[in-house]
Amino acid sequence: MQADERRQLAQQLRVDTVRAPSVTGSGHPTSGMSAAELMAVLFDGYLRYDFARPDNPGNDHLIFSKGHATPLLYALYKAAGAIDDEELMTYRLRGSRLEGHPTPVLPWVDVGTGSLGQGLPFGVGIALTGKRLDRLPYRVWVLCGDSEMTEGSMWEAFERAAFEQLDNLTAIIDVNRLGQRGPTQYGWDTDVYRRRAEAFGWHAVEVDGHDVEAVDQAYADAIDTSGRPTVIIARTVKGKGVAAVENVDGRHGKGIDDVEAAIDELGGATNVSVAVAAPDGDGKPHTFQTGSADLPAWDIGEKVATRDAYGAALAALGSRRGDVVALDGEVSNSTRAEDFKDAHPERFFEMYIAEQQMIAAAVGMAVRGWTPFASTFSAFTSRAYDFVRMAAVSRASIRVSGSHAGVEIGQDGPSQMGLEDLAAYRAIHGSTVLYPADANTTAALVAAMADREGISYLRTTRGGTPVIHAADADITIGGSAVVTSSDDDAVTVCAAGITLHETLQAAETLANEGIAVRVIDCYSVKPLDAETVHAAVAATDGRVVTVEDHRPEGGLGDAVLDALATGDVCVQARKLAVRTMPGSATSDEQLADAEIDASAIADAVRDLVERSDR
Numbered sequence: 001m002q003a004d005e006r007r008q009l010a011q012q013l014r015v016d017t018v019r020a021p022s023v024t025g026s027g028h029p030t031s032g033m034s035a036a037e038l039m040a041v042l043f044d045g046y047l048r049y050d051f052a053r054p055d056n057p058g059n060d061h062l063i064f065s066k067g068h069a070t071p072l073l074y075a076l077y078k079a080a081g082a083i084d085d086e087e088l089m090t091y092r093l094r095g096s097r098l099e100g101h102p103t104p105v106l107p108w109v110d111v112g113t114g115s116l117g118q119g120l121p122f123g124v125g126i127a128l129t130g131k132r133l134d135r136l137p138y139r140v141w142v143l144c145g146d147s148e149m150t151e152g153s154m155w156e157a158f159e160r161a162a163f164e165q166l167d168n169l170t171a172i173i174d175v176n177r178l179g180q181r182g183p184t185q186y187g188w189d190t191d192v193y194r195r196r197a198e199a200f201g202w203h204a205v206e207v208d209g210h211d212v213e214a215v216d217q218a219y220a221d222a223i224d225t226s227g228r229p230t231v232i233i234a235r236t237v238k239g240k241g242v243a244a245v246e247n248v249d250g251r252h253g254k255g256i257d258d259v260e261a262a263i264d265e266l267g268g269a270t271n272v273s274v275a276v277a278a279p280d281g282d283g284k285p286h287t288f289q290t291g292s293a294d295l296p297a298w299d300i301g302e303k304v305a306t307r308d309a310y311g312a313a314l315a316a317l318g319s320r321r322g323d324v325v326a327l328d329g330e331v332s333n334s335t336r337a338e339d340f341k342d343a344h345p346e347r348f349f350e351m352y353i354a355e356q357q358m359i360a361a362a363v364g365m366a367v368r369g370w371t372p373f374a375s376t377f378s379a380f381t382s383r384a385y386d387f388v389r390m391a392a393v394s395r396a397s398i399r400v401s402g403s404h405a406g407v408e409i410g411q412d413g414p415s416q417m418g419l420e421d422l423a424a425y426r427a428i429h430g431s432t433v434l435y436p437a438d439a440n441t442t443a444a445l446v447a448a449m450a451d452r453e454g455i456s457y458l459r460t461t462r463g464g465t466p467v468i469h470a471a472d473a474d475i476t477i478g479g480s481a482v483v484t485s486s487d488d489d490a491v492t493v494c495a496a497g498i499t500l501h502e503t504l505q506a507a508e509t510l511a512n513e514g515i516a517v518r519v520i521d522c523y524s525v526k527p528l529d530a531e532t533v534h535a536a537v538a539a540t541d542g543r544v545v546t547v548e549d550h551r552p553e554g555g556l557g558d559a560v561l562d563a564l565a566t567g568d569v570c571v572q573a574r575k576l577a578v579r580t581m582p583g584s585a586t587s588d589e590q591l592a593d594a595e596i597d598a599s600a601i602a603d604a605v606r607d608l609v610e611r612s613d614r
Helices: 003-022 030-034 036-045 067-079 118-136 152-163 190-199 212-224 258-264 304-320 338-343 355-367 378-393 421-426 439-450 497-510 530-539 556-564 587-593 596-612
Strands: 061-064 140-145 169-175 203-208 230-235 302-305 324-328 346-348 371-377 398-403 432-434 453-460 464-466 481-484 491-495 519-520 524-528 541-545 572-576
Touching: 003 030, 003 036, 003 067, 003 212, 003 258, 003 355, 003 572, 030 067, 030 140, 030 190, 030 302, 036 067, 036 140, 036 212, 061 067, 061 118, 118 140, 118 152, 118 169, 118 355, 152 355, 169 190, 190 203, 190 230, 203 212, 212 230, 304 324, 304 338, 304 439, 324 338, 324 355, 324 378, 338 346, 338 596, 355 378, 371 378, 371 439, 378 398, 378 421, 421 432, 421 453, 421 524, 421 556, 432 439, 432 519, 432 541, 481 497, 491 497, 491 530, 491 556, 491 596, 497 541, 497 596, 519 530, 524 556, 530 541, 530 556, 541 556, 541 596, 556 572, 572 596
Parallel strands: 061 140, 140 169, 169 230, 203 230, 324 346, 324 371, 371 398, 398 453, 432 453, 491 519, 491 541, 541 572
Antiparallel strands: 302 464, 432 524, 481 519
């Protein structure tokens, strides 16, 4: 297109950005209207995308980090012929693919956005994948809002992109000055953004975002820049083109009051189409050479930390599968992800202390069909929790390993203890939560996670624990293991991880007192093996103790009690968990102070038995 035609396309995008939200009276038209020229030029001259083949490996990737600007995104899809006008006018209606914020329900959307500060980190992950894994020349374009530039995750992304020299990444900041409740932090001072981006190592271009010739030149400049990413800092006007809302505070997230007048003011409805250029050829992602490798195995009774088993199993899995990649947050010598790094350095990504970017990069790799495992201390996964939540919205399949969980870690103290992680990951839609107690279980679950869709979380333990299950044991996601049982069992004890070993010690003590206990290794916290739990508790007349190195809210205890709530057995339960604020102490002292050690478990069992005898 020539410049005048691009201006016409931009006006049409504005018209459709006004029209779509008018059906429900909800949406963010003014946020899309500011970026119309930016997207018109991108779609006409620079984006390489085959809308008929969204799975084409050579396609560019466009991410709306300012995910609330979906009326503009969907208007673009209409102009490109991906959707028709009838579908455009289903925006935000029940059952429509055109949701209020973009999700991969649409085949052209890579990631769900709308939680501000996430689109650019996801874009970094996809661009990193293009450079180091796919090794294809596609480009990643990310439309950002100026409000989200105050998010720390944006600057994690800026730092990482420069470090990795991602010249296949272009960020476009729509500096329209107005946020949800008033002016943004720096308003139209685009020089602030330029200086900061340059300090991070980016090539930065300031531009009038409504000047199609200047925008065209900026994009050409970005493509010609090598060795570093480019950010285009575009000064724009929110609500551009409609006097009633143009640069008017208080219009964020609100429809246009007089839609017909606004359309007339914008020049009326038109039917301009844009022929987005397809990428050259199909492209073929790089593949990594693999071979045969058995999962590691350990003898029963051997003392091994589950974090050690995680590293060994992940390295073996990487030898068998070239799609497996690993990311770590500068603690790989503790999480044991360094085993994968040593075996497969080309597929290992050191993300340093930037947990949000680590998870975002994992999501970006999953978008492109890779199988990522991300690891850090369990306590620190909370730093990236919103990214995990949005990964579920994105229908991404990523695997997270949290090591050094619970008070068991000992003298490091509470800042290092993951005590809320099971609850957090259980709450994620469609998630899998695993907490193995020994090395062989860990290895089996790591292999199973690789084929698991959705968000998978594996909790590992710092200290060595005895191997309980044989290497060929039937360990499955959604399963459990009954470790001890008899016809005389008085109480069922459900445990996982470190507390399983404490439970077995308690069971031995109780057996000497004539009290038989049925012990279940609930290594799959979600999905829980409800059938086995129901049967065991029924066999012990409803008496059950749950014990976990975790807060009492939302962890294993709640998973067991939730399952039992659907049964017919009247339950007498004791839930042992960490209810105090830990300090520094040895591992054994921590377990005793939290009252989740063998002594406390035995006391809880005795209490239930005594009450039933009264």
